[in-house]
Amino acid sequence: MKQLWTIQEVAxxxxxxxxxxxxxxxxxxxxxxxxxxxxxxxxxxxxxIRLQRILALRNLGLGLPDIARVLxxxxxxxxxxxxLEQQLLLETTRLERQIAxxxxxxxxxxxxxxxxxxxxxxxxxxEQYKEEVxxxxxxxxxxxxxxxxxxxxxxxxxxxQQKLSALNNDWQDAVARGVDVTGEEAQALAARHVDxxxxxxxxxxxxxxxxxxxGLGEMYVNDPRFATNYSGEVGATFVxxxxxxxxxxxx
Amino acid sequence: MKQLWTIQEVAxxxxxxxxxxxxxxxxxxxxxxxxxxxxxxxxxxxxxIRLQRILALRNLGLGLPDIARVLxxxxxxxxxxxxLEQQLLLETTRLERQIAxxxxxxxxxxxxxxxxxxxxxxxxxxEQYKEEVxxxxxxxxxxxxxxxxxxxxxxxxxxxQQKLSALNNDWQDAVARGVDVTGEEAQALAARHVDxxxxxxxxxxxxxxxxxxxGLGEMYVNDPRFATNYSGEVGATFVxxxxxxxxxxxx
DNA sequence: CTTGACATTGACGCAACGTCAACCTGTAAC
DNA sequence: GTTACAGGTTGACGTTGCGTCAATGTCAAG
Numbered sequence: 001m002k003q004l005w006t007i008q009e010v011a012x013x014x015x016x017x018x019x020x021x022x023x024x025x026x027x028x029x030x031x032x033x034x035x036x037x038x039x040x041x042x043x044x045x046x047x048x049i050r051l052q053r054i055l056a057l058r059n060l061g062l063g064l065p066d067i068a069r070v071l072x073x074x075x076x077x078x079x080x081x082x083x084l085e086q087q088l089l090l091e092t093t094r095l096e097r098q099i100a101x102x103x104x105x106x107x108x109x110x111x112x113x114x115x116x117x118x119x120x121x122x123x124x125x126x127e128q129y130k131e132e133v134x135x136x137x138x139x140x141x142x143x144x145x146x147x148x149x150x151x152x153x154x155x156x157x158x159x160x161q162q163k164l165s166a167l168n169n170d171w172q173d174a175v176a177r178g179v180d181v182t183g184e185e186a187q188a189l190a191a192r193h194v195d196x197x198x199x200x201x202x203x204x205x206x207x208x209x210x211x212x213x214x215g216l217g218e219m220y221v222n223d224p225r226f227a228t229n230y231s232g233e234v235g236a237t238f239v240x241x242x243x244x245x246x247x248x249x250x251x
Numbered sequence: 252m253k254q255l256w257t258i259q260e261v262a263x264x265x266x267x268x269x270x271x272x273x274x275x276x277x278x279x280x281x282x283x284x285x286x287x288x289x290x291x292x293x294x295x296x297x298x299x300i301r302l303q304r305i306l307a308l309r310n311l312g313l314g315l316p317d318i319a320r321v322l323x324x325x326x327x328x329x330x331x332x333x334x335l336e337q338q339l340l341l342e343t344t345r346l347e348r349q350i351a352x353x354x355x356x357x358x359x360x361x362x363x364x365x366x367x368x369x370x371x372x373x374x375x376x377x378e379q380y381k382e383e384v385x386x387x388x389x390x391x392x393x394x395x396x397x398x399x400x401x402x403x404x405x406x407x408x409x410x411x412q413q414k415l416s417a418l419n420n421d422w423q424d425a426v427a428r429g430v431d432v433t434g435e436e437a438q439a440l441a442a443r444h445v446d447x448x449x450x451x452x453x454x455x456x457x458x459x460x461x462x463x464x465x466g467l468g469e470m471y472v473n474d475p476r477f478a479t480n481y482s483g484e485v486g487a488t489f490v491x492x493x494x495x496x497x498x499x500x501x502x
Numbered sequence: 503c504t505t506g507a508c509a510t511t512g513a514c515g516c517a518a519c520g521t522c523a524a525c526c527t528g529t530a531a532c
Numbered sequence: 533g534t535t536a537c538a539g540g541t542t543g544a545c546g547t548t549g550c551g552t553c554a555a556t557g558t559c560a561a562g
Contacts, residue, residue: 003409008508013410015417018509023550038558040509045409052416059420060353064549078360085353092346095339098312102336105311109329159256159264165303166266169310259539269540274519289527291540315518 004033004042014051021051029068030054061088097176104231163196168229175235181242190246193239210251217243255284255293265302272302280319281305311335348427355482414447419480426486432493441497444490461502468494 007018024030025041030051033044043051050071057067057077062084069075134142152160170189179185194213217240220226227236258269275281276292281302284295294302301322308318308328313335320326385393403411421440430436445464468491471477478487 006508009410013413013417015421017550019550019552022510027549036509038509039511040558048409048413052413055417055420059424060356061349078357081353081357081360085350085357088346088350088353092343092350095343095346099336099339099343102311102332102339106329106332106336109332159260162264162299162303163266166264166306169306170266173310257540268519270519270521273541278518287540289540290542291527309518 004044005048007032007041007043010043010048010051014048014055016051016055024051024054024064027064027068029064060084094177097178101172101176101231108228160196160199163192167193167196171229171239172231172235175231175238181238182245186238186242187246190242191250193243194246194251210247213243213247213251217241255295256299258283258292258294261294261299261302265299265306267302267306275302275305275315278315280315312339345428348429352423352427352482359479411447411450414443418444418447422480422490423482423486426482426489432489433496437489437493438497441493442501444494445497445502461498464494464498464502468492 005013007021011018011021021030021041021043025032030047032041033047034042036042053071054067057070057080058064060081062070062080066075066080066084070077070080149157167189170192174186174189197213197216220230220236221233221240224233227233230236230239256264258272262269262272272281272292272294276283281298283292284298285293287293304322305318308321308331309315311332313321313331317326317331317335321328321331381393381397400408418440421443425437425440448464448467471481471487472484472491475484478484481487481490
């Protein structure tokens with residue numbers, strides 16, 4: 001009556017592979033009932049039943065350690081599955097945001113406003129904005145800004161832009177993940193952003209540094225050329241609000 | 252003017268880690284511009300620019316090999332992103348189906364109709380159905396069936412059920428993945444199902460084996476106790492239809 | 503006795519680094 | 533001069549669940 005099966009027989013009956021069974025043995029999830037003199041693994045009815053349950057849980061996506069806990073440590077399958085479902089839900093929202101991000105980038109690429117190919121060495125699209133800057137802040141402001149920029153070495157320019165680029169990346173990421181503007185992460189980003197702005201020469205930073213930053217924030221939102229740096233107006237709004245909170249609590 | 256940076260400086264400026272940069276060097280994705288006498292990696296402006304593009308693409312979820320192809324082999328970023336988006340879309344639908352599957356199982360667990368705990372050794376809920384079988388097919392039919400089942404060794408019973416269990420699993424899987432009833436996979440499953448039925452003794456199988464299978468299929472759909480084996484009526488319908496197609500083309 | 507099917511135990515591979523470990527270097531401080 | 537200490541280097545393991553060789557022993561059949 002006491003029937004034993006070889007590893008292949010078990011694998012075929014259960015619709016899996018012998019490699020998998022040896023793996024389950026190796027990690028202690030499903031040891032065979034006994035070993036023959038020849039060293040062959042031999043499985044009994046209890047092992048087959050256990051295997052069936054293992055495969056059923058695996059089918060649902062549970063990890064092998066979790067399956068072991070359910071089968072051996074009396075962990076409730078219901079709890080394990082509920083936890084897994086939560087994980088998967090998080091995964092789907094993450095994926096959806098990633099897809100949205102890709103779509104935005106693809107659209108930008110098609111429009112030729114590729115963040116991959118442009119503005120690497122143009123310093124904030126510097127000269128491009130000459131007229132506008134002169135109009136809004138006066139010829140003097142542009143001259144100071146221009147002088148400052150040209151005084152930097154290539155290395156400094158590059159480092160400055162590198163930081164800007166990293167910053168933009170991280171802002172977009174934070175926006176996509178929907179973090180809280182007042183939260184730790186967003187505020188850390190705001191701090192980095194402010195630090196980056198401190199690199200500007202004294203002459204360009206007005207006395208009211210806080211007010212200056214708030215003004216910049218507004219500009220990010222209102223000017224689509226800046227807004228694209230932060231995934232559009234939504235992102236720019238996020239950046240502005242995070243900066244605002246930061247300024248109010250730290251400056 | 253030719254400025255070089257150490258690995259830490261680059262890492263900080265770009266918002267990544269030195270470990271990552273050494274990894275990118277190791278796989279040939281971003282070799283440093285030069286090596287100092289001390290063996291230190293030294294990066295130049297071109298490397299920083301390349302790094303920026305790498306990080307931007309990575310941010311979107313592209314794999315490092317794909318990034319390398321985009322940067323070096325002139326593969327279009329647009330194409331790479333389109334392909335990635337497709338992958339991710341598939342992923343989300345997969346995840347959604349998995350979540351649905353988990354929900355079904357959890358509901359079943361809560362109702363106490365746990366596939367984990369029941370009917371391992373009861374042989375098709377055999378005796379439980381005695382009256383019903385006698386009523387529908389006659390006392391004779393039940394007696395034959397009962398004799399057949401009792402004549403099997405434990406090993407045979409177990410193997411038979413094991414196959415049934417694996418079959419059910421795979422059916423549910425196919426249903427959840429939305430495969431085509433006439434497709435290769437569903438037909439292979441139907442073939443396995445029919446093979447499994449062939450284990451029944453001759454006495455139980457009528458002359459019209461094809462018709463017998465079609466009748467079974469209908470029963471799977473109409474009787475909720477069978478339907479639960481295949482994820483409810485929808486699944487059972489799928490099984491019935493797949494069997495029907497199989498019978499019509501192979502029997 | 504040979505052949506083939508099936509068994510065994512390693513060990514690598516996959517994705518993208520994080521995280522030690524063990525050991526130099528460069529620079530500032532005592 | 534030496535002592536720290538920060539920062540550089542090259543390995544190598546760990547992560548998830550097996551697939552896939554590789555090298556070799558065992559068993560039933562011809």
